[in-house]
Amino acid sequence: MPNTLDPRPALYRIGAVSKLSGVPVPTLRIWQTRYSAFSPATTQGQHRLYDEEDLRKATLLKSLTSQGHGISLIAGLSTAQLQQLLQTGSQMARGSAPAPRSPDSQRHRWVLVGHHLAERLQSEHFRSTHPGPAVHIQAVWADLNEARQNPEAADTDVLMVAVNNLSDSSAQQILDLSAQLSARQTVVLYGFGQMKAIDSLARTGCLLHREPLNDAALANIVRSTRPALTDASWGLPHLNDPVPPRQFSDAVLQRVANIPSQVLCECPRHVAELIGQLGRFEDYSLDCLQQSPKDSELHTQLHKMAGTARALLEKALQMVADHEGISLQDPT
Incomplete structure (x- = not known):
């Protein structure tokens, strides 16, 4: 203080x-x-x-x-x-x-997909020109198919995946691998990507960076990848937990917010307004994540926190609505 x-x-x-x-x-x-x-x-x-x-x-x-x-x-x-x-x-x-x-006990455990990526991170040139904490590589696979066929033990700090083409199927493979490894942070380096695949990974907390990346950019990604930020001791949601989908449409929230306060208490209106505000911030933080890769870790956390808070308040709204006899069905 x-x-x-x-x-x-x-x-x-x-x-x-x-x-x-x-x-x-x-x-x-x-x-x-x-x-x-x-x-x-x-x-x-x-x-x-x-x-x-x-x-x-x-x-x-x-x-x-x-x-x-x-x-x-x-x-x-x-x-x-x-x-x-x-x-x-x-x-x-x-x-x-x-x-x-000992610093060795503090090293994060990394699992890599892409032999070229592993060779680059371990090369003498990379380590001499961009000094910093060494990357402790626990396992390396050539590609996602090899990773799927040769499962590795769980409890991984960082999963870093290099893919040329990021499709819906490869995005799902990355999510499955991340869950299998219990990875606390997943980083995806891609050359070309479908927007749907990029959005699905971003929404689940993966950090995405588009190739090609020079050594300085790659070193900055390595230094800034800090899975400790997602540790449960901080009370933050795990990055690999999916953000709960939205339960109520804007029309339902607007209808509840407009219920006359003379009939009911104002709790339904306040909760509905908060859900709407959190939903808008959820979308905004996702836009920031896509527009500013440099701050991707921060915006990933903000996006997940907003989604988690929004889901909790949706449960609160359902509780209030049941108590007050308010319908939360979409208008037809």
């Missing part, structure tokens, strides 16, 4: 910390709000102000996370401990803080 009474001299705004440390502003905000890495002071105008210690810590966190250390494990360490961890590469400075687990 920001501390308005912190006596330390606060010298930098978040933009300055970002430029000096090399950590993007959105990442700094996540490290602060989600992991409590910093405790900046705030001005009366609610601007965050960071001091030299915060700047040093941001710089150290950037270096350590680029080496594969999980931010959740090191965000609470002091700058002295972070510095020692950076120097030793394997252990923390002596102190009361617990030693983090």
